[in-house]
Amino acid sequence: MVYVEHHAQEQAMSEFTSARELLLHSHHGVLSTHSAKEPGYPYGSLLPFCLGADGQPLGLISELAQHTRNLRQNPKASLTLFQAAESDQIQAGPRLVLLGEAYFLSPAESEQLAPRYYRYLPSSPDYRLLNDFCFVSLQTRRLHYIAGFGQIRWLEASEVLKASPFLPLQENAMLEDLNTREAELLAAIWHKACGSAASEPVAIAGLDGDGGDLRQGSRLLRFDFMSPVADLEQAWHRLHAGEVRANG
Missing domain, CATH: 2.30.110.10 (Electron Transport, Fmn-binding Protein; Chain A)
Structure with a gap:
């Protein structure tokens, strides 16, 4: 039983x-x-x-x-x-x-x-x-x-369904900074999550407590953090440390 x-x-x-x-x-x-x-x-x-x-x-x-x-x-x-x-x-x-x-x-x-x-x-x-x-x-x-x-x-x-631990305005500010200044970092995360190098510029579309989504052209690619995060500071450190993995 x-x-x-x-x-x-x-x-x-x-x-x-x-x-x-x-x-x-x-x-x-x-x-x-x-x-x-x-x-x-x-x-x-x-x-x-x-x-x-x-x-x-x-x-x-x-x-x-x-x-x-x-x-x-x-x-x-x-x-x-x-x-x-x-x-x-x-x-x-x-x-x-x-x-x-x-x-x-x-x-x-x-x-x-x-x-x-x-x-x-x-x-x-x-x-x-x-x-x-x-x-x-x-x-x-x-x-x-x-x-x-x-x-x-x-x-x-x-x-x-899970609510994001991030406030919308905080997420918007962080992602604008990533998309403006961190092209190499986003390309590296794409490579790690996708298994192949990006052929076009990569942008980050969104983050949540479990991971996020990258965009290359019209394609969206989901990635996961190695473990859930509770705030944007943790998410920032996970991204810069490469502590992400492919989703699915």
Whole structure:
């Protein structure tokens, strides 16, 4: 009985980790909202996103878009993420559905989180020049994870999503400094995390307590710290000491 319980705990932890890995490696998904125009019907649309400082998906949407009108009327929504299968068996790959409620950021919150969003999605419209765009966060309540055929589990948000230990303004300042002055360091981290030298300039898009994301052109590369960090000073020292590793 003890072995069975231990095995079940290990399997659950593995699923938590796998679900979080899929979330960390995803930067677009299918947003499903409740149609305001056709009541009772779901409405699906593509949503580019990054994770905000609270660990929740953060998107930039237009007030003219149908999904925004839907969310203004009913904030309940889901975001479906999936990993492309290497074969024609598309259902063999992992999928993650986040269920939650849309929260529209205030102007002050948008100013703090916009730099992070644009580091991940630099080709997105500039919301400051377009009055009809706004930032929205999906405040996730539960998640439904499908690892493959017959591997299905409901997860609580606290089991998968993690808030960053860094304040947005502090992260923005540190990453601006890294991207401006530390080109060689970022290239070295890319080499260590990727296994091959960078062919283009490397920038850092974001950091969290477990690691971060580097950008080279349109490609994002996730890396992990050797152990979690609690503040930006620890993160700074880990980066400069090369105490990072490939993720996945």
